[in-house]
Amino acid sequence: MAETFKIRRLEMSDKRKGYIELLGQLSVSGSVTDEEFDRRFEEISLYGEEHVICVIEEETSGKIAATGSAMIEKKFLRNCGKAGHIEDVVVDSRFRGKQLGKKVVEFLSDHCKSMGCYKVILDCSVENKVFYEKCGLVYKGVHMAKYFA
């Protein structure tokens, strides 16, 4: 059966299309209830164009095949500039090798540019550095974290 991929914003009904399970291929997603999902969806929606989540749906199976998010940060630096933060990019292991990750990064990057950001940034593992270089990003430094839980 032919695969048809459509790129768009996350919708509330995407929970039924495997969105949380897909995030689970990236990190711990946990067991999110429908109520928790809807509440978080609405909280993020309040930010409008400043926090967008992109998905690629495979329409034949009705499954979410890839996703990524972008959040826009307002700074004082760079003449009160804005920076786009790309987060949580993942492609379903069943759909890899089809450039879906690149399409997600381009979608989010284009969005941040259209919103007036002077840059987009993201953090990744050393293994994924080459992939993001193919998406037009360059190495800038190191990523550090402190976990509370």
Added chain:
Amino acid sequence: MAETFKIRRLEMSDKRKGYIELLGQLSVSGSVTDEEFDRRFEEISLYGEEHVICVIEEETSGKIAATGSAMIEKKFLRNCGKAGHIEDVVVDSRFRGKQLGKKVVEFLSDHCKSMGCYKVILDCSVENKVFYEKCGLVYKGVHMAKYFA
């Protein structure tokens, strides 16, 4: 003359205390007018506890000696968890070696923890990695960027 350092949130009057010039020691800050500063201050204030800017004022000179910001990202990952993004940490070259940077990072990290974040993250140059390790962060990967301007 004795130096007295006070850590607190950014206030609108901090533009007169050298806040933008301090950011210029980190990156291009540009020539921000009072109107632009006030507008951006108000835009960021709308996020309330979800985007805070910390400063350390040296009270004898009335100068801002250090700063850093933290923005909270709402995720679906980690059971609809939250991540704190620490950005734009800088200490005035005249006031280095006094642990002010560490105090800024602790202030922002404590804030993110109190807001329920499961982690704080930040990006830095390879040269600053050791400093952030002393602040309790660990190396996680690489930082990538794409500049539009």
